[in-house]
Amino acid sequence: MPGRDPTAPRCAALIGPYLSGKTALFESLLYVTNALHRKGTAKEGNTLGDASPEARQRKMSVEPTAAVTQYLNEDWCFIDCPGSVEFNQDTRNVLMIADVAVVVIEPVVERALALTGLFKYLDDHDIPHLIFINKMDVSAQPVREVLSALQSVSARPLLLRQVPIREAGKNGDVITGYVDLVSERAYHYQPGRESALIQLPNTILAREQEARGDLLEHLADFDDDLLEQLLSDAQPSNDAIYHQIAKDLAADLIVPVLLGAAEKDHGVRRLLKALRHDVPGPDLTVQRLHLQDKSTAALIYKTVHQPHAGKLSFARILAGKLTDGMTLNGQRVAGLMRPKGNVLEKTPQAGFGEVVALGRLDQAKTGDLLQAEGTAARHAEWPEPLAPLFALAMGVENRNDEVKLTAALAKLTEEDTSLTFGHDPDTHELLLHGQGEIHLQVAIERLKSRYNLPVRVQRPQVSYRETIRHKTAQHARFKRQSGGHGQFGDVHIEVWPLERGQGFLFEDRIVGGAIPRQFIGSVQDGVKDYLGRGPLGFPVVDVAVALCDGQYHSVDSSDQAFKTAGRMAMQEALPKCDPVLLEPIYQVEISAPNEFTSRVHGLISSRRGQILQFAAKPDWPGWESIEALMPQSEILDLVIELRSLTQGVGNFTAHFDHLQELTGRLAEKVIEQRRAAQ
Known part of the structure; x- marks a missing residue:
């Protein structure tokens, strides 16, 4: 098989949308391979995955969970990844070190859209992946409809490997087994045991032939010999078909699709067999990550700080072997462990392909490539952190x-x-x-x-500002006598508005020494000090101030006196200049599938936004990118409503654009809240 080393442990990442049943599949895979003696359930809160208090409280994965096991004397590590888009960073990191991704999805047409971003990421990084349509025991929609919906969001052709066998039940049709489209053998599900081989039902023969033909046609697109056989009506051997599936999967040319129900272990053993025969080994992952020239290499995909154990670096060994106590990137490994959920089993050494936890590598970070020689360095192709939303x-x-x-x-x-x-x-x-x-x-x-x-x-505060709209002149005198030297400063200033974005300007117009040079800077300091909180309660911007005249006392004048006089002049002048509130406006780019464009437009309008333009999103077929200007106050929780309107797939970026006047009831409310807070 291509990229296949039967002695090297392989790694599969379980990914998919929230509630698709990834953790149930994780439990089932470990159970049927005898790594678990009893399966847990999310309802009972006793699964091997989702062991943290935060995960169990929400009954959802909030961090990746790894566990090693064996299937038919071959080593595997399965990593259960979070399904929520809010924890997508961990999923992306795990995928970088995995040999294959098992995309778990419910048999619901409407949920296919949630896979768009995952499929795009997998294809952008050439990561082999297959689909496991879970919960088939409660499926009401035909598989071909689900497959069609999935194909609409996948750039790679989907190859259905099985067709379900349906039988009449008390509450409608029930899926009792499947037909394998390569071997053309039929199987009946048996709870807790391997599926039983049965005679192929006549009622499904036509559908089986149609689906098998589709499978062969897709494979023939990537193999001339197979195409010639089909054109000449010759039947390719099963071995040739299996070989072609493994070859095309390794090259990320196709996406095989299997069926099952993880909670009942249905289809899980068939999935394991497909993984065993079709999935490339870690040598192909090494090629994908360009690590062929490394004698020792381990790539960190997750960092965890444990209260008592300290820092743990979870990594996959992609060259050579690691031993406890060895030095990596100038740091000594203080503990080498194999993961099994939240339990770590110590081991003196681990080899190529294994997933391990390394203790107390304090300088190492997620994405670092650990080597026996050299210093810590982030892997060149490691994904950038997701932008905050x-x-x-x-x-x-x-x-x-x-x-x-x-x-x-x-x-x-x-x-x-x-x-x-x-x-x-x-x-x-x-x-x-x-x-x-x-x-x-x-x-x-x-x-x-x-x-x-x-x-x-x-909720974070909005960076409101204020400015003025009119010009004024102001005189202020600070005089205090308290025995000994007093305080005296007298200034005449002019204040006028500037164009938006010009900030602050101070002009010295003093002539004839009305104010000594050493005190002019103090007046400017007093002016700037007041601008930190203007008459409306916010920092003042786009204002010019000129110091025109003043008086001083040879004994009582000081830097502090003139600073106070400058502040007093501004405090009296600005309320006369028609102050106005400014709110920050951000340029926002929202990305969503075309079918949600009208909803996104409505969302922007409801949040006082102004649409600038919209166009097809590059490299995202069927998606649009909408650019708009929106107030900062309206984008603080934008992601919550955007995801609600777009089945969780909508995204956005935002950056500051300009300040804009805000008047009327909204401005009054902001000013009232500011005064109450102060």
Whole structure:
């Protein structure tokens, strides 16, 4: 078989949309290969995967879970990946080191759309993948309709490997087995056991012949010999068909499709056989990642900070072997372990193809290539972190915990690179950025459970500004006598608005020494000090100030006196200049399938947005990119509604464009809230 080394462990990533049943398939694969003696269920909260408190509370995967097992004396590692788009970074990272992706999907036409981004990512990185249509025991839609929907979002041809056998039941047709389209053998599902070989039912013969013909035609598109046989009405051998499927799968030319029901173990053994015979080994993954010249190499796909065990780096060995205590990138490995869910089994060494956890590599990061020689370096083709789409402002309940919070956030963002944090220079809030509301909730829960850091969170402040619309002149005098030297500063200023985006301008028009040179800078400092919070309560921008005249006292004048006088002049002048609120406007680019374009337009309009243009999204067939201008206040939770309107697949990017006047009731409400907060 192409890329096939039967002695090297292989790795399969289980991916797919939320609720497709990936964790149930993960449990079933481990159960039928005797790695588990009893299957858990998400309902009971006792699965090997989803073992963290955050996952069990939500009954959903929030981090990848790996487990090693054997099937027919061959080593495998299965990695159950999160299905929610909010945890997509982990899924992308796992796929980089996997030999194959098993895409798990429900037999529901409407859910096929959720696979668009996954298929695109797999094809962009040439990652072999197959589809397992799960929950066939409760399917009401014909397989060919589901397959057609899946094909509409896949750039690669889908090859149906099985057709279901349906029998009449009390509540309608029930799927009781399947026909393998290569061997043309029929099987009957048996709970807890291998499917039983049965005689091919006459009722399904026509459908089987039609589906097998489709399979062979797709394969013939990539093999001239097979095409010639079909044109001459010759039947290719089963061995030739199996060989062609394995060859085309390794090259990411086709996507085989299998059927089953993981909770009942239906189709799981057939899936294992397909994986065993068709999936390339790690040598092909090494080629894909351009690591052929490495004598020792391990690629880190996940970093975890455990409260007691310290830092763990989960990696796949893609060249040579690793031993406990060896030095990688200048760091000593303090513990080498094989994963089995949340349990790690120590081992003195591990070889090519294995997935392992490495202890206390403090300088190593996700995406780093570990080598026996050299220093830490990020793999050149490692995926960039996903751009943030949602943010929360946070603060600790005890101010003494601020340093501790920063350290804890640094660990969380090292574990998940799609999480970022930092202080907003405009609002001075500490912001945690991520992929959505649930993503940040999980991070906040981990702060409390792992680091004993309960935090307060709130919606981030909008970076409002204010400016003026009229010109004025103002005189201000600061005079104070309190025994000894007093304080005296007298200034005359002019204030006028600037064009949007010009910022702040200060002019010195003093002549004749009315104010000594050493005090002019102090007046400017006082003016700028006031601009930090204008009459509406926000920083003032696009304002020019000229110092025209003034007086000083040879004894009582000082830098502080003139700074205070400058501030007083601004405090009295700006309310006379017709101050107006400015709100930040962002340029937003929203991506979504064409069928949701009208919904996206409505979403933009409902959020005070202005559509600039829309066009087909490059390299995304059937998708559109809509550019618009939207207020910052309207994009803070945009991703929540966008995903709701687009079955979870819509996405956007945003960057600051300009400031725009905001008047009327909305402006009054913002100003009222600001004054109440202050």
